[in-house]
Structures are given as structure tokens and as C-alpha cells.
Amino acid sequence: MAADPVKFTLSEDQIPTHWVNLLPDLPGDPVPPLNPRTMSPAGPDDLTPIFPMSLIGQEVSADLEVEIPEPVREAYKLWRPTPLYRARRLERELDTPARIYYKYEGVSPAGSHKPNSAVAQAYANREAGIERLATETGAGQWGSALALACSLFGLDCLVYMVGASYDQKPYRRAMMESWGATVIRSPSDTTESGRAQAAHPTGSLGIAISEAVEVAAGDAGTNYALGSVLNHVCLHQTVIGQEALAQMELAGDEPDVVVGCVGGGSNFAGMSFPYIRRVLRGDAKTRFVAAEPAACPTLTRGAYRYDFGDTVGLTPLMPMFTLGHDFVPPPVHAGGLRYHGDSPIVSGLVKHGLVEARAYRQNETFGAAVEFARSEAILPAPEPAHAIRAVMDEAEEAKQAGEERVILFNLCGHGHFDMSAFDAYLAGKLEDPEFSEADMEDALERLPEAPAIA
Amino acid sequence: MAADPVKFTLSEDQIPTHWVNLLPDLPGDPVPPLNPRTMSPAGPDDLTPIFPMSLIGQEVSADLEVEIPEPVREAYKLWRPTPLYRARRLERELDTPARIYYKYEGVSPAGSHKPNSAVAQAYANREAGIERLATETGAGQWGSALALACSLFGLDCLVYMVGASYDQKPYRRAMMESWGATVIRSPSDTTESGRAQAAHPTGSLGIAISEAVEVAAGDAGTNYALGSVLNHVCLHQTVIGQEALAQMELAGDEPDVVVGCVGGGSNFAGMSFPYIRRVLRGDAKTRFVAAEPAACPTLTRGAYRYDFGDTVGLTPLMPMFTLGHDFVPPPVHAGGLRYHGDSPIVSGLVKHGLVEARAYRQNETFGAAVEFARSEAILPAPEPAHAIRAVMDEAEEAKQAGEERVILFNLCGHGHFDMSAFDAYLAGKLEDPEFSEADMEDALERLPEAPAIA
Numbered sequence: 001m002a003a004d005p006v007k008f009t010l011s012e013d014q015i016p017t018h019w020v021n022l023l024p025d026l027p028g029d030p031v032p033p034l035n036p037r038t039m040s041p042a043g044p045d046d047l048t049p050i051f052p053m054s055l056i057g058q059e060v061s062a063d064l065e066v067e068i069p070e071p072v073r074e075a076y077k078l079w080r081p082t083p084l085y086r087a088r089r090l091e092r093e094l095d096t097p098a099r100i101y102y103k104y105e106g107v108s109p110a111g112s113h114k115p116n117s118a119v120a121q122a123y124a125n126r127e128a129g130i131e132r133l134a135t136e137t138g139a140g141q142w143g144s145a146l147a148l149a150c151s152l153f154g155l156d157c158l159v160y161m162v163g164a165s166y167d168q169k170p171y172r173r174a175m176m177e178s179w180g181a182t183v184i185r186s187p188s189d190t191t192e193s194g195r196a197q198a199a200h201p202t203g204s205l206g207i208a209i210s211e212a213v214e215v216a217a218g219d220a221g222t223n224y225a226l227g228s229v230l231n232h233v234c235l236h237q238t239v240i241g242q243e244a245l246a247q248m249e250l251a252g253d254e255p256d257v258v259v260g261c262v263g264g265g266s267n268f269a270g271m272s273f274p275y276i277r278r279v280l281r282g283d284a285k286t287r288f289v290a291a292e293p294a295a296c297p298t299l300t301r302g303a304y305r306y307d308f309g310d311t312v313g314l315t316p317l318m319p320m321f322t323l324g325h326d327f328v329p330p331p332v333h334a335g336g337l338r339y340h341g342d343s344p345i346v347s348g349l350v351k352h353g354l355v356e357a358r359a360y361r362q363n364e365t366f367g368a369a370v371e372f373a374r375s376e377a378i379l380p381a382p383e384p385a386h387a388i389r390a391v392m393d394e395a396e397e398a399k400q401a402g403e404e405r406v407i408l409f410n411l412c413g414h415g416h417f418d419m420s421a422f423d424a425y426l427a428g429k430l431e432d433p434e435f436s437e438a439d440m441e442d443a444l445e446r447l448p449e450a451p452a453i454a
Numbered sequence: 455m456a457a458d459p460v461k462f463t464l465s466e467d468q469i470p471t472h473w474v475n476l477l478p479d480l481p482g483d484p485v486p487p488l489n490p491r492t493m494s495p496a497g498p499d500d501l502t503p504i505f506p507m508s509l510i511g512q513e514v515s516a517d518l519e520v521e522i523p524e525p526v527r528e529a530y531k532l533w534r535p536t537p538l539y540r541a542r543r544l545e546r547e548l549d550t551p552a553r554i555y556y557k558y559e560g561v562s563p564a565g566s567h568k569p570n571s572a573v574a575q576a577y578a579n580r581e582a583g584i585e586r587l588a589t590e591t592g593a594g595q596w597g598s599a600l601a602l603a604c605s606l607f608g609l610d611c612l613v614y615m616v617g618a619s620y621d622q623k624p625y626r627r628a629m630m631e632s633w634g635a636t637v638i639r640s641p642s643d644t645t646e647s648g649r650a651q652a653a654h655p656t657g658s659l660g661i662a663i664s665e666a667v668e669v670a671a672g673d674a675g676t677n678y679a680l681g682s683v684l685n686h687v688c689l690h691q692t693v694i695g696q697e698a699l700a701q702m703e704l705a706g707d708e709p710d711v712v713v714g715c716v717g718g719g720s721n722f723a724g725m726s727f728p729y730i731r732r733v734l735r736g737d738a739k740t741r742f743v744a745a746e747p748a749a750c751p752t753l754t755r756g757a758y759r760y761d762f763g764d765t766v767g768l769t770p771l772m773p774m775f776t777l778g779h780d781f782v783p784p785p786v787h788a789g790g791l792r793y794h795g796d797s798p799i800v801s802g803l804v805k806h807g808l809v810e811a812r813a814y815r816q817n818e819t820f821g822a823a824v825e826f827a828r829s830e831a832i833l834p835a836p837e838p839a840h841a842i843r844a845v846m847d848e849a850e851e852a853k854q855a856g857e858e859r860v861i862l863f864n865l866c867g868h869g870h871f872d873m874s875a876f877d878a879y880l881a882g883k884l885e886d887p888e889f890s891e892a893d894m895e896d897a898l899e900r901l902p903e904a905p906a907i908a
Contacts, residue, residue, distance in 0.1 A: 005466055005531075006466070006528070006531045006532065007466045007531050007532070008466075009463055009464075009465055009466065010463075011463055012459055012460070012461045012462075012463065074460070077459075077460045077461050078460065078461070078539075078830070078831045078832075085532075089606070107561045109827075109831040109832045109833065109868075111870060148831055151827075151828045151829075151831075152543070152831060170873075170874065171873030171874055171877070172873070173877070174873040174874065174876045174877035174880065175833065175870075175873050175876070177876075177877070177880050178824055178827050178828075178833055178873075178876045178880065179827060179828060179833075180828055370632055373563075373605075373632050373633060374605045374632075374633060374634055375605075376532070377532045377563040377602055377605075377606060378532075378563045379563065379629065379632055379633075414563075416565060416629075416870045416871065417870065419624075419625030419626070419628040419629050419632075420624065420625055420628065422628045422629070422631075422632045423624060423625070423627070423628035423631070426631050426632065
């Protein structure tokens, strides 16, 4: 067994040249976002105040592939291609006949997959003559990624950081500042949206989004950048799945099931979209599993409706599974999964039965993360710990069924910034908050009036 | 320029098969460690209570190369080969004709180069029937690496963590515990050495070493593991330099100068020893620069004398540059460089003029780290920030001289655990502690009686 490979690497010239656009492949009629005032499909005019035309073009593109600009591929070279591993030690530990593979995005300078889209967005904005990007961040993964990307492309970066995180995670703020970003505690007195929310001093992701969008909409030199949910963000992340396809070929294996955690959907999209295209074309029979927190079970318990992307209601209405745009999820440590909605494309795939969603409690995901770390060495972030929990279930099922099953997942970030959560878990003090059906019903009652989705 | 490569990767089967042992290459007569009671060369009997025979064999080996056991190479595959980068963005930023390359060890699961030796030591001890390893850690890099290695090879791990760090860095403790280690605050009441130091509740690395050595010496099933200084630790790290040789060949370049930071010497040794062998054989004319903190300037200001490796005086006497075994360096953030002594081999190389040592102040190293992060994206740990400072000086010299100069250094770890220090630097609140000549003279007066080094 000693000579069996565990790591599959690609060279720099094997970084993909195109992103995979799944939008034209989707079954059923197109379901466009809506302008909340007119209830007609949101067009470029609804988006130009905050996004450059090239990204708007990607958002609605009917092309099967979108070429990656060379300067973006150059930036990718700073950490891509990322490695793909066969989890031989974990397989032995689980005593499973399943073969488990994982792609590892934690080698990026920000420690997660987020820079894949951040550099693409920073480049597109710089090319459009934009001087500054505004964004929001919760736990700090996206804010760090955009700060990094802006430093690479010479843009200023303004980050509204959720108040509670700003106070508890000064090292994340320091990371963004080290890359030259300006970080403002949200809610702030720098925006109308922030001043209106002064009664909620700990803030929320939805409030921070409202602040960043407001700044971008009011300043011609400033645009907005979002770290997930939107089609063009999912598009950028497909470098992950394309590299995985090449690496699985090196490994000589074909996944029976692809697993990913889902918050806004960009990580799940990144790994799965290139694989889903193969299934839609009849070239493969892969299953897909989306793992989310039971404390924020958008895909498993939410309503498939039009809703706003932010708390205040500044964005177009998006067709998606939602828990209500002002639903505030319990404070689980997987900050990247605490979002009321989900990518419209990923939502549609779940609705059409192409992706199966599962929800997991916080403690069982940390248990899976610790077991993974002790066999595979890498300490996962709390977000991919949800995927690992689902992978272990799949491996156990394979064992019970006595079948060889090939499982592939994306380990989208390391947990080096989340050790206080591991500390709480090991001390038996980690909370296991429950989703409140009542809170959600309450939030759903405040959903905007909009047509039902066909 | 867009098509020029920035990243040079090797495949899994290019992980080195042997470590490079520089001991037989050293100029001059051998300078063995001494038994402090007899003042005769320390033999295997002095070391068997705390080290397995195979590592003692590596410590004194006259072989030019030592084969890497296959299970250790298997463990290396979890993160090796590590990438080598051409720092094209930094070169442009510095407007230098120099070509700058760096090897990046921060992709390991512990975030530094330390696991290269930790897995080798854990394997050797398990093969010798040892059940537990005891060690010390300051900032936590080495303790994390050994905890990880023990989890991979099924050993228990006991870490004495310097009291001040234990209190300030609970996330580092949580990281070690996530990999299954037991972490004890030092000084503790679990050892005689610890109880004797109860008057120094914040502890020191020297005290923690004494505690770990005492436990290992008194328990047949427990051995001790050290993260730097010793010959066999330097040996294990030479996978870094060997991979760099292959990657520089891919890049088609030959370094004029190799730069590394030095604390105990293992990082410096790892990159430089394979290159130094070529110089000693007349095959190359590379210069070597060792960068250390001005607050703990062992190589630039210390005495070349026999001294203990620990505070209490439990180790053999080592021939090395030292500031005195009970010298307590000012609390700079580069915790891995706060050691009173240095690897005897690296000390000998400095003494013989093969390596040039330079000392840098804390603030200038953080300035270099931030400049590096904003061009090359990776946030360096405070330790390699010293190397980066020296690299920038070399690049500036090349610019002044109008000469192409090829510079290679090892970026031995990322700074994700050190963001509070970056925060202090950016806020202008980072201290710039000075080395106290008086303190050192005081400490040198307490050096053990021993022969001068020839």
C-alpha cells in the first residue's frame, strides 16, 4: 500500500482556460431575477450602478464556457492548481470499501476557495475603470479574499464587517488590513442603512450587505462585490471542478457521488457544476449531495420563492430557497453557511431533483472534522466539516452495502481561524442550536410580494 | 510577461528518497557535544534515555545521505512536494533586476516546515516501541507539528507549552488538542524542573524543555522530541533544499545567494545544506545569508562556546553560538527565533565563514512582511519575515549595482496565527525591543565550565 499515490497534482499550465457556465444547461424555463418595483425581469440597468458590464454579461451569459482573462489566470498561479488527495488514511480509519477523494482549496493565501472569484471580480472592475470595491464579510473569509484580490489588482477595498465578528475576530480584521483594505464595523454611521439599524449593534450579514451596496450605488468610482449566490460567482469557482476532473482522471477513478457544503452555494457550484454538466448530457450518472447546517437549513426547510438577497431590500428579487431575508440564523461557527438564501442555480438544481440536500447539527460536524484531522492531518474549517459529515455517512452506507463507492468532495478551507470553536467542541461546550420553525414562519410572512416560481 | 511561469511544482514521486547529511562535509575537526559531568564526548549512552537508537544514529552519522523510511515519505505526501515560486510581482514592486525565488512550506497542515522532522521523529520512535513523545512549545509551531505527527503514527503526545503562550494563544493549544495531544502549561507541578521554577509563572522555552526532558528521562515508554538545533532535525529538513534544487532546475536558474531565517537552525539548514554541499565540493559559488532577530542575535553577537540546550542544564553541552542558556530574549513575535543557542552545524558554518549572519529589528521585518503580502499574496509568519527583509536588501544591492542576481529563500510558514502582531504593526504599536548586552554578559558568566572550541 505504501506506493499507492495519495496526492494528484497538476502543473501551472493545466489551470483551466475557461469557466463552466451551467446556466444554459438548466432544465425548465429560465427564472430571471425581478426588479422589486416593476416585477419585470431585472435587466443590466438594474445592475450597472454596482457591477461592471463584463460581470453582468457573465451573470446572464448563454455561453457554455466563458474564457478566463489571462491576468486572472496569472493571479490563480499564486496558489492554483490546488492538490487533490485520496483519503487513504481516512478510508482505513472508517474501515470502508469506499474510495474517498478530496480537493483542497485551503492552500490559497486566504485559506479558502473564495479568492477564485475575488481575483476575477477585482480584475473585471479594474478593467472597467473602477477604483474601489465595497463588500461585506461575516467570519472574514470573503472579506480577506477580496482584500487580497484588490491588493493584487491595485484597487482600494472597503469591507463592512459584521459587528459581532469585528469584536470577536480582530485577527481577521488585521488580515484584511495587512492586504491594505479599510474595515468598518457594521452597522456603522457611514451609511443610511447602517444608521437605520443602530438598534442592532451586533449587526448581521444582511445589514452589512445593505451598507456595502448603498456605498457602491452612491459612488461612481465604487462597485460592489459579492462572495457567493450570484451566477457569476458560481461561474468563477468552476476552476475547482475542472481541475478535479483532470485529477480524478490521473487517479483513474470516477466519482459515484460528489459532496459539498452549501451556504450561498459558490463552493458547491465550484466543484459540482462541471460534473453536473456531464450528467445533464448523459455522460455520467453521478449523484450530488449538498450539506448545510441544521441551524440554517435553507435547502431542506426553506421556501422556493422570490426574495431579497439582503436584509434591507436593496437587491433584485432572486428565485431561490429562502428562510426569509430578515431571518437571522443561530450563531453556529460555520459563518460561511449562515445565509438565509441560496444560489438561484443551486436552488433550481435541488428543486429539479438533481441535487440532494441534507442538514447536519453543529456537534456532529465538528466530530467529523476532528476525526478527519486525526487521519488526514488537515484541520478543516467548520463549513467543509458539513461535507465531511455527509462523506462519512456515504462511506458507512457503502460499508453496510458492501459496495465500492467513489466519493469526491471539496475541502474548501482550513480551520486555522476557527480553533476557538474546536476548543469549545473538545471541551464539550459547543452549542448545538436548533432551527426555529416559528422564527422562519415569521420571516416568511415578511417575504416581498412576488409571482410564484413556475 | 503574462505567460512566464511563477510556480514550479513537482509530482509526488519527486519527493526526495534521502536526506542530506552535511556533518561529514564540515571543514575542520569534528566538535562533538560533551557530557557535562565527564567533559568527554557525549556518546549514545548519554542519549538513549530520551532518543531512539535510529535517531541517535542519524545524529552522529558519517554517511553522506540517509535513506528516508517509506512510511515517512508516505506522510510527506500529505503536503509535499511544496511549491516553489518566482516572486515576479515583488520584483516589479522593488523595481530590481534581481530574480527572486521562494519555496513555500506554509502549505503543510500545521502551516510551517516543522512537520518535516516531526513525522520522521514520530515514525522512528514508534518503530522503537515508544508509546509517547514529550516536547516543549513556545508559540506553538513545533508542538502543533509533533501533535500532528503523533496522530499519524498512533503515538500519544505530551506538550509543555510556555505559560505566557498558553494563556495568550488558546487556539494553538486547541490545534494540538484537535490532533489528540495533551497540553500542559509550563512551569507545571508535574515535574521537579517545573516546581523549581514556580517563581517564574510565565515560563520560558528553556524551562519547558527541561520539563519535557525530565518526563522522557524518567519514563521508559516516553521519549523526547526536539524541533530544531540537533543534527538529525536539520537532516530531516533537507527535503526542502533538495526539492528546491529540482525546482530551480525547472526554472532554469541558479541562485547566487540563499537566504533563511535562523532560530535553532532547522529551517535554515533545510534549505541551505543541499546547496552548501555543492559549494564545499566546488560545484557552485553560492553565498548564504542567515537572518536573525536583533533582539536575540545569537549568531551575530553570541559567543562560540559549549553551552546547555535548556535552562536547567539537563542536556549535553553543545558547541554553538550562544547568548547563555538562561538568557531570556525580549518578547518579539517571531517566537521560533527566540532561542539562546543555535544548531552546532549552522554555528560551525558561520564560524568558518561559509554563512554570513545578519540581525534585523522587529518593525523592519514586519514592514517587509506586509510589502511581501501585498505583492505576492501570502502573509508570512514573523520568522520568515526576517528572511524577506534580508532578501529585499539583496534585491536593492543588485539594483544599485545594476546586476542580475538570483535570490532564493524559504518561506517557512504562513502568518495566519500571528495576525495580532500584524495588527499591532499596522497600528504603529509594535515594540522594537533591543538586545541587552549587559543581560547577555550576565548570562555568559553563568556558562558551564567547558573546554574552548578549537
